[in-house]
Amino acid sequence: MNFNFYMPSRVIFGKGSLNNLHKQKFPGKKALIVAEVFMKEIGYLKRLEEQLDKADISYILFDKIVPNPIKEHVMEGADIVKKEKCDFIIGMGGGSSIDSAKSIAIMSTNEGDFWDYMTRGTGKKKAIPNDPIPVIAVSTTSGTGTEADPWMVITNGKEKVGFGYDKTFPYLSIVDPELMKSIPPKLTAYQGFDALFHSAEGYINKIANEMSDLFALKSIELIGKSLAKAVANGEDEEARENVAMASTLAGIVQSVSDCTAEHSIEHGLSAYYPKLEHGAGLIAISREYYTLLAESHDCDEKMINMAKILGKKDASKPMDFVNALVELQKACGVDNIKLSDYGVKREDLPAIAQNSKFTSGLYETDPHDFSDEDILRILEKSYK
Numbered sequence: 465m466n467f468n469f470y471m472p473s474r475v476i477f478g479k480g481s482l483n484n485l486h487k488q489k490f491p492g493k494k495a496l497i498v499a500e501v502f503m504k505e506i507g508y509l510k511r512l513e514e515q516l517d518k519a520d521i522s523y524i525l526f527d528k529i530v531p532n533p534i535k536e537h538v539m540e541g542a543d544i545v546k547k548e549k550c551d552f553i554i555g556m557g558g559g560s561s562i563d564s565a566k567s568i569a570i571m572s573t574n575e576g577d578f579w580d581y582m583t584r585g586t587g588k589k590k591a592i593p594n595d596p597i598p599v600i601a602v603s604t605t606s607g608t609g610t611e612a613d614p615w616m617v618i619t620n621g622k623e624k625v626g627f628g629y630d631k632t633f634p635y636l637s638i639v640d641p642e643l644m645k646s647i648p649p650k651l652t653a654y655q656g657f658d659a660l661f662h663s664a665e666g667y668i669n670k671i672a673n674e675m676s677d678l679f680a681l682k683s684i685e686l687i688g689k690s691l692a693k694a695v696a697n698g699e700d701e702e703a704r705e706n707v708a709m710a711s712t713l714a715g716i717v718q719s720v721s722d723c724t725a726e727h728s729i730e731h732g733l734s735a736y737y738p739k740l741e742h743g744a745g746l747i748a749i750s751r752e753y754y755t756l757l758a759e760s761h762d763c764d765e766k767m768i769n770m771a772k773i774l775g776k777k778d779a780s781k782p783m784d785f786v787n788a789l790v791e792l793q794k795a796c797g798v799d800n801i802k803l804s805d806y807g808v809k810r811e812d813l814p815a816i817a818q819n820s821k822f823t824s825g826l827y828e829t830d831p832h833d834f835s836d837e838d839i840l841r842i843l844e845k846s847y848k
């Protein structure tokens with residue numbers, strides 16, 4: 465039994481928790497709010513601003529963030545922080561906003577370009593001289609887990625790179641399942657599967673440990689129990705709560721263990737096709753990814769365990785997990801995602817496979833020893 469557990473974020477979880485944000489201790493007097501374009505329309509920004517007014521915190525809004533967030537917006541946000549002398553950042557939304565908030569926090573106190581500090585792809589791998597300013601995460605989706613991990617994923621040209629270190633955990637995270645009622649069914653399913661894969665990949669990971677397994681197995685159980693219900697009825701409070709909990713637990717899994725090649729391959733895809741939602745990309749390749757693991761017998765016992773937790777009580781072989789996964793995808797209406805619908809071209813697949821290997825370090829902790837052919841085979845078999 466060995467583990468290295470570090471998860472320094474204060475996470476406030478529960479229905480209505482946004483309403484109590486004003487009672488928290490803030491890391492300064494002036495905030496930059498980082499949000500997606502549509503956040504104003506759904507009324508959540510107004511609720512956040514009311515909380516900040518009550519707490520006597522001044523703020524500036526930067527709501528340009530796009531679904532696969534880009535480096536240009538990181539640099540633009542950091543310029544505002546420097547010019548306006550903001551003390552901290554609030555990322556409100558899904559992974560895009562919160563990951564952007566973390567990245568802006570780094571560039572708020574450091575010179576040069578964000579890619580100077582990236583450790584993958586064409587990143588210059590420079591050490592980060594100054595600590596980032598604090599980040600408060602207000603999650604409005606259930607999937608990324610970024611509220612409970614140090615990771616951020618930013619795209620620069622065709623490179624989609626994950627980054628994070630001890631200083632980029634949120635200072636405070638608000639996870640209020642009530643905010644998730646507005647997520648439409650399709651996105652609920654995409655995000656829920658993202659959370660499921662964070663936990664599944666963290667569980668089968670080479671660096672998985674007793675501590676990460678606790679969070680991973682509970683998270684998989686909650687998704688199995690409640691995701692299809694949350695997709696069928698977005699107002700189902702218990703289901704929303706369970707899926708939100710699963711997502712936050714999966715964030716802790718990513719802090720203590722790691723993701724695997726499934727995430728690397730998806731990042732390769734959505735770097736080329738930014739309209740492809742991360743969760744949809746993962747679902748599209750998941751069947752072939754886990755089939756390869758099952759056929760290679762890389763982690764039989766763990767796959768059987770996950771199948772049992774997802775409801776296949778009599779599971780006895782690794783393919784039972786693949787079958788359980790596909791059944792859940794059917795129950796959520798997302799079992800037939802076509803990459804071609806997102807404009808993915810079959811002839812681009814070799815370049816996507818190469819790009820994925822170049823920009824991701826997650827192959828190193830995958831239970832399978834991935835060859836370039838394996839990556840391409842998963843992409844080709846998943847292509848519809």
Ligand SMILES: [Zn+2]
Nearest residue numbers: 608658662742
């Ligand atoms: Zn993910």
